[in-house]
Amino acid sequence: GGSGARRSISILGSTGSIGVNTLDVIAQLGGRDTFDLMAITGNSNIGLLARQAREFGARIAVTADEANYAALKEALAGTGIEAAAGRQALVEAASAEAGWVMAAIVGTAGLAPTLAAAARGADIALANKECLVSAGNLFVHAVKEGGGRLIPVDSEHSAIFQSLEDDQHHAVERIVLTASGGPFRTWSQEQMADVTVEVAKAHPNWSMGLKISIGSASMFNKALEMIEAKHLFDLKPEQIEVIVHPQSIIHSMVGYADGSVLAQLGSPDMRTAIGYALTYPDRPRLNVERLDFAKLARLDFEAPDEVRFPALRLARTALARGGVQGAVMNAAEEIAFDAFCAGRIGFLAMADVAEEVMEAMASHPAATAIEDVFEADAEARRRAAGIIARKEMAA
Ligand code: NAD
Numbered sequence: 001g002g003s004g005a006r007r008s009i010s011i012l013g014s015t016g017s018i019g020v021n022t023l024d025v026i027a028q029l030g031g032r033d034t035f036d037l038m039a040i041t042g043n044s045n046i047g048l049l050a051r052q053a054r055e056f057g058a059r060i061a062v063t064a065d066e067a068n069y070a071a072l073k074e075a076l077a078g079t080g081i082e083a084a085a086g087r088q089a090l091v092e093a094a095s096a097e098a099g100w101v102m103a104a105i106v107g108t109a110g111l112a113p114t115l116a117a118a119a120r121g122a123d124i125a126l127a128n129k130e131c132l133v134s135a136g137n138l139f140v141h142a143v144k145e146g147g148g149r150l151i152p153v154d155s156e157h158s159a160i161f162q163s164l165e166d167d168q169h170h171a172v173e174r175i176v177l178t179a180s181g182g183p184f185r186t187w188s189q190e191q192m193a194d195v196t197v198e199v200a201k202a203h204p205n206w207s208m209g210l211k212i213s214i215g216s217a218s219m220f221n222k223a224l225e226m227i228e229a230k231h232l233f234d235l236k237p238e239q240i241e242v243i244v245h246p247q248s249i250i251h252s253m254v255g256y257a258d259g260s261v262l263a264q265l266g267s268p269d270m271r272t273a274i275g276y277a278l279t280y281p282d283r284p285r286l287n288v289e290r291l292d293f294a295k296l297a298r299l300d301f302e303a304p305d306e307v308r309f310p311a312l313r314l315a316r317t318a319l320a321r322g323g324v325q326g327a328v329m330n331a332a333e334e335i336a337f338d339a340f341c342a343g344r345i346g347f348l349a350m351a352d353v354a355e356e357v358m359e360a361m362a363s364h365p366a367a368t369a370i371e372d373v374f375e376a377d378a379e380a381r382r383r384a385a386g387i388i389a390r391k392e393m394a395a
């Protein structure tokens with residue numbers, strides 16, 4: 001501060017849950033007086049995208065869907081804010097000169113634009129865990145080549161990042177990812193078998209987008225986070241533990257060689273992790289709820305159940321196999337998630353679809369370039385669609 005120069009930033013996925021929270025943090029830290037917003041991107045919520053662009057003075061607003069171009073252009077008429085649409089426009093917006101880029105598009109759709117920002121050397125605040133699950137080492141390598149920093153936004157990974165001592169990486173024995181257990185923590189498989197999207201998306205602690213809310217209910221989100229942690233912190237699979245902690249107060253922990261465990265705690269509010277990623281290594285003053293320990297009274301822990309929540313077992317398999325298995329698991333599950341949301345398959349079938357595709361592609365060659373990742377992703381989607389069609393015929 002003090003120089004008067006505004007920080008240039010972009011937000012990929014500004015209209016989502018993370019995007020809206022990011023703009024809330026930006027507003028708390030001075031809004032357009034402090035930040036020069038280069039690009040924001042959305043998909044279908046054009047009204048919100050245009051309002052955000054006007055309020056924060058974005059230079060360009062991009063919708064991923066070309067069908068929404070006319071509506072966006074009209075909503076921004078007379079403002080001087082540029083409107084653009086389509087996948088290529090997303091990649092171009094991500095490539096625009098911004099020192100810091102929030103990567104908060106949901107799913108594999110976020111990979112190409114985030115890679116573009118990384119390759120250009122921006123600091124990447126990474127909410128889109130799918131980048132690391134799908135592209136793993138290739139994504140980490142792209143960030144290194146670009147020369148920017150990779151700062152996790154996922155609350156568990158932010159907690160680990162904050163609990164890692166400088167220069168003590170060699171003394172890290174394990175990391176412990178906490179999981180809320182979601183709305184079905186105590187449910188039997190029979191009870192979960194015919195739940196609807198409405199029931200599954202009601203998360204007990206966090207308010208989030210639809211995909212990650214359903215992923216919390218199935219614990220598929222934790223499966224993604226195990227693989228995300230492996231790549232972010234360069235861990236061996238056996239160093240990654242998961243513990244169910246229903247209150248979501250401890251966001252995750254790092255265990256060291258001397259038996260010490262360092263943890264990061266806070267209210268379940270993504271703005272803390274977003275703020276940390278924005279001002280790292282400083283900590284901004286944020287208007288989020290403070291923990292009241294007397295009121296909390298207790299924190300509970302229980303071992304995760306890989307029988308009721310097979311996604312955790314699938315993550316172990318993907319970690320053990322390496323190669324493109326993360327991309328395969330993620331892509332198959334995205335298709336299964338769409339089918340569940342459309343009422344075509346049941347809640348438990350999502351993991352079955354992912355597992356069947358992973359088995360079929362168990363010896364798929366590892367990726368040496370990003371194109372190999374996209375190719376494996378596409379094959380996994382085709383196979384998942386075939387399995388879902390077969391399940392529907394049998395039902
Ligand atoms: P969301 O569904 O609320 O928002 C997703 C954003 O991506 C929106 O801006 C949407 O317009 C955009 N988008 C959707 N489809 C697109 C497409 N095909 N092409 C381009 N853009 C598209 O999701 P969210 O909950 O904000 O999650 C975003 C990412 O952050 C996910 O990877 C999620 O796993 C991760 N994350 C979210 C939270 C959370 O609290 N919501 C916590 C940790 C990690």
Ligand code: MG
Pocket residue numbers: 154155156225
């Ligand atoms: Mg998380």
